[in-house]
Amino acid sequence: MKFLVDAWSAGARAGSLILGELQLETPCLLMLTKKGLPAHITQDMLDDLQTEGRAMQISPIEFLESPPPKVVAAVGGVHKYLYLKKSIIVAVARNQFGLEADGLNGTKFGASFETSAGRRVVGPTKYMEAVNALRPDIWASLPDEVPAWATPKRHRMAVDRTLQWLDECLSLNAVQDDKVLGVVVGGASVEERKRSALETARRDVSGFSLSGFGLGENHDERGELLKSIIDNLPEEKVRHISGLGMPEEVLEGVAAGVDLFDSTYPHTLTMKGFAMVFPLSMEKQNGYYLEKKNGHHLSNGDMKKKNGFHVSNGETAGVYLDPSKLDMRSYIHRLDTNPIVKGCQCYACRKHSRAYIHHLLNVHEMLAQTLLDIHNYHHYFSFFRAIRESIAQDKFESFRNWFTSRSYDNTTVDPATYKESYMDGLLLAKN
The missing domain is CATH 3.20.20.105 (Queuine tRNA-ribosyltransferase-like)
Structure with missing residues (x-):
């Protein structure tokens, strides 16, 4: 060795x-x-x-x-x-x-x-x-x-x-x-x-x-x-x-x-039905990454309405936001034909949609864990590659500060704040 x-x-x-x-x-x-x-x-x-x-x-x-x-x-x-x-x-x-x-x-x-x-x-x-x-x-x-x-x-x-x-x-x-x-x-x-x-x-x-x-x-x-x-x-x-x-x-x-x-972190997320979506680059913020808007984390483009909002306790509940991962069991993904992460080259994202993985989870099909494990490990391996690149470029401290400064705390906001996204979630859940 x-x-x-x-x-x-x-x-x-x-x-x-x-x-x-x-x-x-x-x-x-x-x-x-x-x-x-x-x-x-x-x-x-x-x-x-x-x-x-x-x-x-x-x-x-x-x-x-x-x-x-x-x-x-x-x-x-x-x-x-x-x-x-x-x-x-x-x-x-x-x-x-x-x-x-x-x-x-x-x-x-x-x-x-x-x-x-x-x-x-x-x-x-x-x-x-x-x-x-x-x-x-x-x-x-x-x-x-x-x-x-x-x-x-x-x-x-x-x-x-x-x-x-x-x-x-x-x-x-x-x-x-x-x-x-x-x-x-x-x-x-x-x-x-x-x-x-x-x-x-x-x-x-x-x-x-x-x-x-x-x-x-x-x-x-x-x-x-x-x-x-x-x-x-x-x-x-x-x-x-x-x-x-x-x-x-x-x-x-x-x-x-x-x-x-x-x-055990990637596999633990898989077993709980979550998929990693946190950003990997300081310079490149693709559409599938989350950004702050009005002090709260939202996603860009066509992901705005369907980015993992988790609605609980009926119409009076808040919207649960976590920009680091998606709850793939949530009904918000029921009609979402996007991959877990746009641009991701893992097998799960290239071949399957959020809606399909959501369906597999809810019918207790083991293939769901296979696809989520593939994505979560691929994403975490990419995270380690980003770390190595930041060290090679002598930018590790900047990379670490940027990554840790992003809010990964669970945030609950008033549904009225994002009424359009919230109502889309309710409609999908009822259908």
Whole structure:
């Protein structure tokens, strides 16, 4: 594994992660998978996504049950088992509770994970059994993650235990490759985060996985936590993070110098019936993007009447506006023959209309989730490409300020303010 930094801008960096014949441009998004495969996107549809769609995050814990590690190992690893020869596989396990278990798997403690068969405690021996069988392109050591509100003593214990597990994982690594990410923990403690980073950097690792974020830390203190870690890590090694998935959080991580992100955000929107529509460029505001008018967010052109207004509680209700996403279950899309986003080149937008996706959702057809997942991942990959371009042009700070200054708060306005749009929505709902 080789990592090269190509450009810097306001603390953010763009680079290239090279693994044999495969290459990733960073910062980038790792696609969420379940047992190595996307939830709703088939193999042939992966090619319709951007290049980043071939970088996936898997959990080794999922392969401790069905299929068991020995089955995957017999086939030759996860790439061959799932026919992902052109994909970069990053194996990362998240432990969200850190329950203790004495005498399991040859270690005093094990990390607790939620699995399809219930909660399971896993130690380094079992964990590395899965990693050695999967043979991913990159893998992170076993973490002991605890919530931010845990006691200082528990945070110290998490750092010590994670370092111990890192040493054990390295000794149990059958391949002895250079594709190991050392995990940095420490919860909401700046001192423990710093100690974890310094100690992990002393080990023989090729990069770092910043773990334990998104578990209750205060947003205002997150920047200081990231700084305490990044300042104590070597610049020439790649950095991965779990727990920062929403656009504003991603920008915060990129500004700190993080390279790889795994996020449930695109798939979570899909499962709730939402489609991403937020703008991706400071310079180019196409018709499908939202703009402010009279202090409220509206869309341009022929989207003005049918841009995701959600009407509830009858005619006296306000109109629910969110310029970052569309509720595709809303009746306002019932007769809308436009794509989700005009100009979007994803398969869903090129081949299908909002009305069709709305129909699929309301008849509970699984194809709806497939199309929404394709669009949401394509849109989020485009967001990461826009980030890389802003860094290459040394405009990242301007891009971040522009993006975060846009109002993404849910706004409710008087229906009379936009009577025409509101009445169109009522008419569609009644018909």
